[in-house]
Amino acid sequence: MTHHPSLVLPPSVDIREVGMRDGLQLEKPIPTAAKLRLLEAIVASGVRRVEATSFVSPRAVPALADADAVAAELTRWPGIRFSALVANVRGAVRAIDAGVAHLEYVISASDSHSKANAGRTTAEATAVIGDIADEAHLAGGELEVIVGVAWDCPFDGRTPPRRVLDIVTSAVRQGADRLCLGDTIGTTTPIRMLALLDAVRTACPDVEVGIHLHDTRGTGQANALAAVLAGVRQLDASVGGLGGCPFAPGASGNIATEELVYWLEESGVDTGLELSRVLSAASVAQHAVGHELTSSLLRADGRKSS
Amino acid sequence: MTHHPSLVLPPSVDIREVGMRDGLQLEKPIPTAAKLRLLEAIVASGVRRVEATSFVSPRAVPALADADAVAAELTRWPGIRFSALVANVRGAVRAIDAGVAHLEYVISASDSHSKANAGRTTAEATAVIGDIADEAHLAGGELEVIVGVAWDCPFDGRTPPRRVLDIVTSAVRQGADRLCLGDTIGTTTPIRMLALLDAVRTACPDVEVGIHLHDTRGTGQANALAAVLAGVRQLDASVGGLGGCPFAPGASGNIATEELVYWLEESGVDTGLELSRVLSAASVAQHAVGHELTSSLLRADGRKSS
Numbered sequence: 001m002t003h004h005p006s007l008v009l010p011p012s013v014d015i016r017e018v019g020m021r022d023g024l025q026l027e028k029p030i031p032t033a034a035k036l037r038l039l040e041a042i043v044a045s046g047v048r049r050v051e052a053t054s055f056v057s058p059r060a061v062p063a064l065a066d067a068d069a070v071a072a073e074l075t076r077w078p079g080i081r082f083s084a085l086v087a088n089v090r091g092a093v094r095a096i097d098a099g100v101a102h103l104e105y106v107i108s109a110s111d112s113h114s115k116a117n118a119g120r121t122t123a124e125a126t127a128v129i130g131d132i133a134d135e136a137h138l139a140g141g142e143l144e145v146i147v148g149v150a151w152d153c154p155f156d157g158r159t160p161p162r163r164v165l166d167i168v169t170s171a172v173r174q175g176a177d178r179l180c181l182g183d184t185i186g187t188t189t190p191i192r193m194l195a196l197l198d199a200v201r202t203a204c205p206d207v208e209v210g211i212h213l214h215d216t217r218g219t220g221q222a223n224a225l226a227a228v229l230a231g232v233r234q235l236d237a238s239v240g241g242l243g244g245c246p247f248a249p250g251a252s253g254n255i256a257t258e259e260l261v262y263w264l265e266e267s268g269v270d271t272g273l274e275l276s277r278v279l280s281a282a283s284v285a286q287h288a289v290g291h292e293l294t295s296s297l298l299r300a301d302g303r304k305s306s
Numbered sequence: 307m308t309h310h311p312s313l314v315l316p317p318s319v320d321i322r323e324v325g326m327r328d329g330l331q332l333e334k335p336i337p338t339a340a341k342l343r344l345l346e347a348i349v350a351s352g353v354r355r356v357e358a359t360s361f362v363s364p365r366a367v368p369a370l371a372d373a374d375a376v377a378a379e380l381t382r383w384p385g386i387r388f389s390a391l392v393a394n395v396r397g398a399v400r401a402i403d404a405g406v407a408h409l410e411y412v413i414s415a416s417d418s419h420s421k422a423n424a425g426r427t428t429a430e431a432t433a434v435i436g437d438i439a440d441e442a443h444l445a446g447g448e449l450e451v452i453v454g455v456a457w458d459c460p461f462d463g464r465t466p467p468r469r470v471l472d473i474v475t476s477a478v479r480q481g482a483d484r485l486c487l488g489d490t491i492g493t494t495t496p497i498r499m500l501a502l503l504d505a506v507r508t509a510c511p512d513v514e515v516g517i518h519l520h521d522t523r524g525t526g527q528a529n530a531l532a533a534v535l536a537g538v539r540q541l542d543a544s545v546g547g548l549g550g551c552p553f554a555p556g557a558s559g560n561i562a563t564e565e566l567v568y569w570l571e572e573s574g575v576d577t578g579l580e581l582s583r584v585l586s587a588a589s590v591a592q593h594a595v596g597h598e599l600t601s602s603l604l605r606a607d608g609r610k611s612s
Contacts, residue, residue: 004500006536189572190531194310218565218602222527225496230312252602259524266495296524296558
């Protein structure tokens with residue numbers, strides 16, 4: 001069942017769970033113990049890669065101020081590839097000191113977004129990739145560069161692909177091990193997405209390129225299908241679609257892990273995840289943040305079991 | 307931009323707006339005048355096919371008890387192909403008397419669903435297709451047979467494809483002009499969907515086959531993409547994703563017209579619809595039913611403009 005003349009799907013897709021980081025970062029801070037219960041539920045789902053937290057300013061992201069405490073627990077699950085997001089060299093050092101050697105470094109492709117989020121231009125953020133890569137490599141880890149607002153910026157509109165290509169080529173030159181393209185505000189659509197993906201792959205043919213999607217406009221899973229059809233094997237997702245801004249009611253976060261697992265597994269694509277356990281983790285996440293999450297499948301499952 | 311090596315999209319897709327029927331049928335009844343305001347907004351979106359109402363028992367579907375009054379207004383828009391759903395010959399005669407000659411007739415592919423919804427078995431429902439087709443043809447209209455619960459039934463589980471094939475081959479033999487496969491409970495996924503579509507097309511090679519999707523598990527737009535890639539040119543959708551059952555909070559209805567138009571048009575596929583006007587119609591729908599609709603794009607648009 002993995003093949004259809006117009007839809008040739010791969011045998012497997014590798015999902016990275018980002019609910020602990022992208023999902024929680026805009027929520028009201030929740031206790032570390034509640035986070036660890038969520039992490040336990042996430043790990044139990046069978047996922048193999050988890051972005052556990054971010055080492056950034058606790059003033060900027062109070063919800064993840066307990067990064068060190070969370071990181072200290074990760075040795076409980078030696079089989080999982082944990083990673084953390086960092087915003088600069090200082091964050092990289094903090095992450096490594098806390099025991100997390102696999103790092104993600106986000107660079108906004110538009111200057112307006114980069115300045116608003118990181119207080120510097122895209123070029124300034126790009127210039128330090130090598131320093132962060134060196135830290136990761138010395139610690140035995142890898143560095144993934146994630147390009148934020150890769151398709152559209154909330155301030156500057158459409159992102160010129162040239163800006164993305166400048167970041168990724170520089171990243172690879174400076175030692176980045178992986179790349180990821182982020183649809184930060186959830187505006188991209190299948191053909192636009194693949195056009196940029198193609199350009200990035202052509203510019204960086206030897207590096208794995210993942211895709212980070214948000215479901216803000218209801219097109220997240222369609223984009224995920226398009227990405228998989230185009231050979232993408234690394235997708236980010238968050239349990240429950242965690243990641244909506246609680247100050248913007250109804251805002252959707254990342255694509256929901258359970259929805260992605262549902263259609264992939266039903267289509268014969270192995271994810272390593274067990275749907276019922278992903279749904280359990282999504283319920284734990286919903287309880288932890290204290291408001292309804294946006295995942296349609298989570299709600300459908302809740303109706304079924306109530 | 308309509309082509310990518312792994313994603314060849316067609317120049318156009320034909321959307322049928324079903325919010326007035328499938329969208330409203332489970333809502334609390336709203337005044338006919340409010341329905342007509344919604345219909346005005348829908349027509350202004352540029353859509354060319356609208357399922358306007360259904361001629362069924364007002365006891366079974368009180369929300370559409372005003373079918374005759376709605377039908378009487380349809381002559382205001384001579385450029386639109388209006389249709390109505392009927393459940394039997396009597397409904398067909400009522401629809402035609404009210405001026406609607408293009409009919410949709412739903413047959414549930416499982417006996418349990420057919421009995422629960424229509425009080426008879428699938429075979430009994432199939433037996434009268436010819437009589438309904440005759441009525442439509444005598445009135446100068448066409449009959450589309452929609453197979454409900456084509457993939458899964460809430461009572462019987464997976465629907466054996468053989469049951470669907472029996473319905474569609476009989477339908478064509480009895481004079482049905484079009485076919486449509488309905489994912490009534492929103493459980494299907496890309497490869498399963500296409501496997502059944504292929505079987506139906508092989509059995510009925512000369513008849514157009516549309517797809518009717520619900521977004522209950524967040525996979526509606528991914529299924530729509532898969533359908534379009536497999537050559538489907540007729541998709542049902544409802545403004546705002548109207549159609550969730552108000553008694554099951556968060557239940558998703560049909561795939562949202564605006565989300566479908568958004569990614570299709572951005573991908574270079576002509577729908578004839580103008581996104582901003584679809585969003586206006588979705589807002590009118592939301593106001594008419596008096597509760598938040600599930601469309602992510604509608605919510606994102608609401609945040610943007612508030």
